[in-house]
Amino acid sequence: MDDKGFSNAAPGNAEADKLHRRIQTREARIGVVGLGYVGLPLVRAIVKSGFSVVGFDIDPKKVEMLNAGRSYIHHIPSAMIAELVEAKRFRATANFSDIEAVDAVLICVPTPLTRQREPDLTYVVGTTEAVAPYLRPGQLIVLESTTYPGTTRDVMKPILEKGGLKSGVDFFLAYSPEREDPGNAEYDAARIPKVVGGDGPAALSLTRALYDRFVAGTVPVSSAETAEAVKLTENIFRAVNIALVNELKLVFEAMGIDVWEVIEAAKTKPFGYMPFYPGPGLGGHCIPIDPFYLTWKAREHGITTRFIELAGEVNTSMPRHVVEKLAQALSDRQAKSLKGARILLIGLAYKKNIDDTRESPSLKLMELLEARGAEVSYHDPLVPEILSLREHPEFVGRRSVPLDAAGLKSHDATLICTDHDGIDYRLIAAASPLVVDTRNACARAGLHAANIIKA
Numbered sequence: 001m002d003d004k005g006f007s008n009a010a011p012g013n014a015e016a017d018k019l020h021r022r023i024q025t026r027e028a029r030i031g032v033v034g035l036g037y038v039g040l041p042l043v044r045a046i047v048k049s050g051f052s053v054v055g056f057d058i059d060p061k062k063v064e065m066l067n068a069g070r071s072y073i074h075h076i077p078s079a080m081i082a083e084l085v086e087a088k089r090f091r092a093t094a095n096f097s098d099i100e101a102v103d104a105v106l107i108c109v110p111t112p113l114t115r116q117r118e119p120d121l122t123y124v125v126g127t128t129e130a131v132a133p134y135l136r137p138g139q140l141i142v143l144e145s146t147t148y149p150g151t152t153r154d155v156m157k158p159i160l161e162k163g164g165l166k167s168g169v170d171f172f173l174a175y176s177p178e179r180e181d182p183g184n185a186e187y188d189a190a191r192i193p194k195v196v197g198g199d200g201p202a203a204l205s206l207t208r209a210l211y212d213r214f215v216a217g218t219v220p221v222s223s224a225e226t227a228e229a230v231k232l233t234e235n236i237f238r239a240v241n242i243a244l245v246n247e248l249k250l251v252f253e254a255m256g257i258d259v260w261e262v263i264e265a266a267k268t269k270p271f272g273y274m275p276f277y278p279g280p281g282l283g284g285h286c287i288p289i290d291p292f293y294l295t296w297k298a299r300e301h302g303i304t305t306r307f308i309e310l311a312g313e314v315n316t317s318m319p320r321h322v323v324e325k326l327a328q329a330l331s332d333r334q335a336k337s338l339k340g341a342r343i344l345l346i347g348l349a350y351k352k353n354i355d356d357t358r359e360s361p362s363l364k365l366m367e368l369l370e371a372r373g374a375e376v377s378y379h380d381p382l383v384p385e386i387l388s389l390r391e392h393p394e395f396v397g398r399r400s401v402p403l404d405a406a407g408l409k410s411h412d413a414t415l416i417c418t419d420h421d422g423i424d425y426r427l428i429a430a431a432s433p434l435v436v437d438t439r440n441a442c443a444r445a446g447l448h449a450a451n452i453i454k455a
């Protein structure tokens with residue numbers, strides 16, 4: 001027992017004990033379902049720790065690429081996938097009957113919002129229904145996707161138990177939220193502790209035994225619901241703090257104070273302050289989405305989540321603020337209107353050094369600028385072409401334009417949306433008639449000039 005009363009011992013159920021031994025000897029075969037931004041790094045961490053992994057995905061193109069040793073995610077090199085495949089430690093499949101052959105199934109499928117901005121559990125339910133026919137005694141099923149408290153026990157468990165097997169007795173069900181930070185070289189999957197909550201003590205004990213083999217350590221909590229709540233708390237904390245700093249940006253801007261300078265100075269306080277940075281709006285599949293999983297669930301309990309809603313409002317208003325700032329600068333400095341202006345947008349990904357464009361504020365900016373009559377092109381070395389977009393299918397097929405002096409001069413303004421490393425900010429500042437910088441990228445590169453404004 002640890003000091004919180006969680007046991008590290010073998011579960012004490014015959015099926016669970018068998019799996020526990022297979023985990024200890026690394027004979028257990030691991031299945032990872034959903035081979036995306038979360039699933040692939042997880043595969044790498046598990047294989048590195050000595051297990052063999054079967055990856056499951058419904059996208060046959062991804063399966064084919066992985067088995068050919070090719071990656072489709074910028075920060076996961078193909079060589080790494082090829083090494084795992086060649087060593088016969090990893091293979092991908094779209095065939096769910098192979099679930100029967102694995103001992104543990106870790107599920108990392110998308111959890112987006114519907115058009116009405118409510119939780120869309122289609123992928124979680126679809127995966128659980130695909131796993132259920134092949135569920136056998138002694139298996140461990142772990143959900144990793146971000147979701148509202150109750151999903152593992154109230155949504156997944158009844159589907160899995162339909163065939164007659166009982167959770168906690170015949171098979172084991174747990175929730176362990178993913179904390180992947182794509183593009184963060186300092187913290188990869190193996191270096192981030194994982195929170196674990198089980199449907200019963202055997203599930204908790206097995207999940208810990210497994211994850212302790214390939215992550216920096218597990219943090220047990222008393223239930224799957226608590227673990228689900230932990231993940232939402234982490235992301236809501238970010239959403240609210242980003243909204244706060246976005247609001248401060250507007251206030252300080254009106255007072256002629258640079259919010260970036262304020263943050264740099266504030267973060268020298270060694271306690272009680274943590275820096276968050278303003279930007280053109282929220283992006284990615286987590287921070288703009290996850291808080292509304294809780295908002296939705298809270299309504300069931302008659303509670304309104306005013307803080308979360310307010311943060312959402314502030315954050316979603318940021319792209320409009322940027323567009324206004326750009327329109328004003330064009331008018332003041334070049335006596336031009338947005339209508340007919342040529343705007344070059346730098347960075348399409350929702351954050352630096354990754355190729356993920358999901359919910360990217362750059363797309364919202366493109367939409368707003370074009371609605372005002374501007375002609376918009378983009379440069380993003382990590383997104384050479386817009387391949388598919390759930391939210392903005394009208395942009396699919398557009399291609400990144402080269403970044404050179406002639407191209408910059410031919411645009412009325414350059415709008416820095418994503419501060420990828422490796423972009424030549426010096427060239428942008430030198431050749432562009434007007435630079436609107438939403439990330440403080442120019443100042444961080446030591447560039448201060450009259451044609452650069454912050455937004």
Ligand SMILES: NC(=O)c1ccc[n+]([C@@H]2O[C@H](COP(=O)([O-])OP(=O)(O)OC[C@H]3O[C@@H](n4cnc5c(N)ncnc54)[C@H](O)[C@@H]3O)[C@@H](O)[C@H]2O)c1
Binds near residue numbers: 039109
């Ligand atoms: N990307 C991140 O940084 C991150 C961080 C923490 C948590 N999360 C959460 O992890 C989950 C997965 O996110 P992601 O970014 O990896 O998504 P993703 O879109 O990159 O990957 C999901 C994969 O699941 C596959 N898939 C969809 N339905 C399937 C099904 N029924 N069976 C098998 N495969 C299926 C898709 O083809 C895709 O390859 C989400 O809940 C997300 O909120 C993501």
